Amino acid sequence: MSSIASTRYWFDTEFDERGPDIQLISIGIVAEDGRTYHAASADYDDSGANDWLRAHVLPPLATLERKSRARIRQEVLTFLDPAPSEIWAYFGEYDWIVLRQLIGHMLDWPAGWPLSHMNLEQLRLHLGGPALPPHCGTVHNALDDALWCREAWQHLTRRGTACS
Numbered sequence: 001m002s003s004i005a006s007t008r009y010w011f012d013t014e015f016d017e018r019g020p021d022i023q024l025i026s027i028g029i030v031a032e033d034g035r036t037y038h039a040a041s042a043d044y045d046d047s048g049a050n051d052w053l054r055a056h057v058l059p060p061l062a063t064l065e066r067k068s069r070a071r072i073r074q075e076v077l078t079f080l081d082p083a084p085s086e087i088w089a090y091f092g093e094y095d096w097i098v099l100r101q102l103i104g105h106m107l108d109w110p111a112g113w114p115l116s117h118m119n120l121e122q123l124r125l126h127l128g129g130p131a132l133p134p135h136c137g138t139v140h141n142a143l144d145d146a147l148w149c150r151e152a153w154q155h156l157t158r159r160g161t162a163c164s
């Protein structure tokens, strides 16, 4: 592991939720140092995807390389170095479960990593409900959504401006 101090990450997933079964479709992560990660799962069978996923989620993935969950897992573990101090998402309750299950069993979660995600919407409400900046990419593209999540966090914490 790197000796660099821990850092923030912003992430988003696209997933297919069928009752208790939540399948990873794609994941995007942005690191505080500007690195980005984006991958789509080759293990996701889109033959049963609903109309909403077919309309909004699957088209932007057409040009993205598909990788096995095992490979994505290893790449995410490598990407999240320096170790995360905060992992932010927008309405990320489902995304968090998808990320946790990508890594493995609860007990496989690396020691020292946060046990909860940081909730951008909760931060917004605690700040009195200000408007969030516009989304400058493709909505439901996991990396673009993660980039927007960082933009929105920067906006709420006054560390940046929209679409900077």
Ligand SMILES: [Mg+2]
Residues within 6 Å of the ligand: 012, 013, 014, 139, 140, 141, 142, 145
């Ligand atoms: Mg998304």
